Amino acid sequence: MFNKVLVANRGEIAVRVMRACEELNVRTVAVYSDADKNGGHVRYADEAYNVGPAKASESYLDQEAIIEAARKADADAIHPGYGFLAENAAFAEKVENAEGITWVGPSAASMRQLGAKTSARKTMREAGVPIVPGDTDPVEDPEAVREFGEEHGYPVAIKAEGGGGGRGMKIVREPDEAEEQLKSAKREGEAYFDNPNVYMERFLENPRHVEVQILADHHGNVRHLGERDCSLQRRHQKVIEEAPSPALTDELREEIGEAARQGADEAGYYNAGTFEFLVEDDPDREAGELLGTEADFYFLEVNTRIQVEHTVTEELTDIDIVKWQLRVAAGEELTFSQDDVELRGHAMEFRINAENAAEEFAPARGGSLETYDPPGGIGVRMDDALRQGDDLVTDYDSMIAKLIVHGADREECVARSERALREYDLEGVVTIVPFHRLMLTDEEFLAGTHTTKYLDEHLDRSRIEEAQEKWGTETTATTDEEVVEREFTVEVNGKRFEVNLEERGAASLPTAGGGGAAAGGGGGGGPSGPSDDGGGSSVAAAEGEQVVADMQGTILDVNVAEGDEVEPGDVLLVLEAMKMENDVEATASGTVSHVAVAEGESVDMGDVLVVIE
Ligand code: MV4
Numbered sequence: 001m002f003n004k005v006l007v008a009n010r011g012e013i014a015v016r017v018m019r020a021c022e023e024l025n026v027r028t029v030a031v032y033s034d035a036d037k038n039g040g041h042v043r044y045a046d047e048a049y050n051v052g053p054a055k056a057s058e059s060y061l062d063q064e065a066i067i068e069a070a071r072k073a074d075a076d077a078i079h080p081g082y083g084f085l086a087e088n089a090a091f092a093e094k095v096e097n098a099e100g101i102t103w104v105g106p107s108a109a110s111m112r113q114l115g116a117k118t119s120a121r122k123t124m125r126e127a128g129v130p131i132v133p134g135d136t137d138p139v140e141d142p143e144a145v146r147e148f149g150e151e152h153g154y155p156v157a158i159k160a161e162g163g164g165g166g167r168g169m170k171i172v173r174e175p176d177e178a179e180e181q182l183k184s185a186k187r188e189g190e191a192y193f194d195n196p197n198v199y200m201e202r203f204l205e206n207p208r209h210v211e212v213q214i215l216a217d218h219h220g221n222v223r224h225l226g227e228r229d230c231s232l233q234r235r236h237q238k239v240i241e242e243a244p245s246p247a248l249t250d251e252l253r254e255e256i257g258e259a260a261r262q263g264a265d266e267a268g269y270y271n272a273g274t275f276e277f278l279v280e281d282d283p284d285r286e287a288g289e290l291l292g293t294e295a296d297f298y299f300l301e302v303n304t305r306i307q308v309e310h311t312v313t314e315e316l317t318d319i320d321i322v323k324w325q326l327r328v329a330a331g332e333e334l335t336f337s338q339d340d341v342e343l344r345g346h347a348m349e350f351r352i353n354a355e356n357a358a359e360e361f362a363p364a365r366g367g368s369l370e371t372y373d374p375p376g377g378i379g380v381r382m383d384d385a386l387r388q389g390d391d392l393v394t395d396y397d398s399m400i401a402k403l404i405v406h407g408a409d410r411e412e413c414v415a416r417s418e419r420a421l422r423e424y425d426l427e428g429v430v431t432i433v434p435f436h437r438l439m440l441t442d443e444e445f446l447a448g449t450h451t452t453k454y455l456d457e458h459l460d461r462s463r464i465e466e467a468q469e470k471w472g473t474e475t476t477a478t479t480d481e482e483v484v485e486r487e488f489t490v491e492v493n494g495k496r497f498e499v500n501l502e503e504r505g506a507a508s509l510p511t512a513g514g515g516g517a518a519a520g521g522g523g524g525g526g527p528s529g530p531s532d533d534g535g536g537s538s539v540a541a542a543e544g545e546q547v548v549a550d551m552q553g554t555i556l557d558v559n560v561a562e563g564d565e566v567e568p569g570d571v572l573l574v575l576e577a578m579k580m581e582n583d584v585e586a587t588a589s590g591t592v593s594h595v596a597v598a599e600g601e602s603v604d605m606g607d608v609l610v611v612i613e
Pocket of ligand 1: 132164167169201203205207208209231
């Protein structure tokens with residue numbers, strides 16, 4: 001087993017991995033950006049290293065900085081968590097080739113083989129795993145799309161080979177849409193994934209998202225740990241995940257699990273991974289009716305990492321997946337057979353996002369945890385990296401915690417979840433807890449008949465607003481507490497150290513000149529951007545004639561050109577950030593004199609987007 005593991009991540013997943021290390025008597029190393037200097041994962045680790053500024057590309061995504069921190073700490077393994085570099089094959093390869101440091105995850109080769117959707121589909125088809133009807137080679141010609149539509153029926157899905165999540169998929173509903181949608185899919189593939197290759201599948205109208213947890217060692221042992229149902233999604237973002245699926249019979253459950261296990265085995269996969277499937281649901285299925293082996297299920301894609309929702313599988317099987325990741329990476333064999341894997345009871349995970357569900361899930365722009373008193377008791381697990389008084393860091397993902405609940409069956413799990421969400425006392429930051437409480441009263445969700453389209457196309461938005469009013473909490477967008485930072489030189493046993501001290505709430509004391517006494521002041525936590533106007537549209541800070549980005553993200557659409565006349569409220573462009581589409585609006589009348597960005601470009605907070613004279 002390793003001596004010391006560097007966790008190349010932040011927030012709840014970093015603490016989750018560190019807890020596994022603690023139980024294995026392995027020392028832990030955190031990395032953090034300037035925005036996370038007060039982060040919970042920094043507090044938790046045995047030691048912590050700053051890897052750069054808030055901007056992820058210059059810190060958590062800076063491969064050299066991460067490896068350098070591992071060297072400095074003398075760590076003998078790196079666990080990537082999820083997101084950031086977790087599925088970056090080049091980084092995995094760098095670590096695989098780094099003397100004395102082990103990569104905790106699947107091989108770089110597996111990431112390349114299974115990360116590109118077309119090669120994943122080929123591998124699964126050769127393993128006898130059903131794939132969504134369609135091609136496995138890139139398509140270039142609109143005529144080929146029309147022929148496919150004639151053969152398999154419309155709609156046809158055109159997907160980016162490098163795609164994933166909700167990005168890179170276009171739907172062709174009739175022949176004359178083929179040319180434009182093919183071009184659009186190729187453009188998006190090039191812009192987002194630096195890969196213009198796209199392929200076709202028959203589009204399934206009512207799919208459930210069912211995924212299977214895989215654990216495999218370096219000795220040929222491949223196990224599946226049952227499935228998770230992640231059908232409750234909003235704009236391709238999972239909101240509540242559960243296991244087992246409320247829609248499947250045990251026979252269908254076992255078929256899908258075995259298909260995933262077979263596929264992983266054939267692919268020579270090792271460590272933890274998740275095999276995603278689409279299960280065709282019956283739109284007329286009633287509450288209490290289950291999908292049996294007559295239902296069609298198809299392999300969709302592989303996630304070559306630990307996932308956010310691994311927790312529900314852990315609660316059902318009592319298997320610590322992260323500990324097994326570490327053991328497998330250290331060369332140990334799995335000590336349980338497939339028959340030893342038992343699925344007990346029912347579990348749900350509620351993603352606690354700092355978002356306002358009544359404002360199209362707009363991410364919170366700031367705040368601090370004036371009250372943070374999470375639930376507890378039997379069957380309740382909190383995975384977070386928070387404590388009361390923490391400032392909200394808004395530079396990264398809006399998910400700040402996970403509430404995981406386990407019960408003897410789904411009914412008990414729901415009742416226990418309602419109790420836990422009622423207990424969750426969180427003031428100072430807006431979250432989607434009210435939305436979760438609403439879902440636990442929703443007929444479709446309680447019946448388990450919701451598909452992946454339910455939230456985007458069916459849930460009545462007014463019910464979300466009512467829930468937010470009924471159960472929402474007060475928030476303060478800014479903190480007025482003074483944080484004074486000073487630099488001191490201290491001497492310990494004859495050795496001198498430069499240390500930065502932060503004093504919260506204290507009046508700034510006069511300090512003697514020299515010694516680098518830094519002037520204190522300024523709010524705590526991450527930068528507070530312009531005030532949020534809610535509604536998922538961000539009013540860019542218009543400084544004089546410049547319209548600048550108020551958050552880091554990717555340009556989705558540019559709606560103006562030089563010479564255009566604009567009025568306040570006109571949508572100048574669409575910025576994709578925090579997994580949300582944000583309209584950037586003009587705040588003054590005038591003529592567009594310069595457009596500084598193009599579709600697909602990444603921008604940072606403060607970058608000039610458009611100039612209006
Ligand atoms: C599909 C599909 C229907 N038919 N492919 C969405 C993102 C990516 N993971 C694949 N996705 C889909 N692929 C075919 N042939 C429907 C979706 C889909 C979806 C899938 C799983 C979970 C949520 C979803 C939300 C919208 C669309």
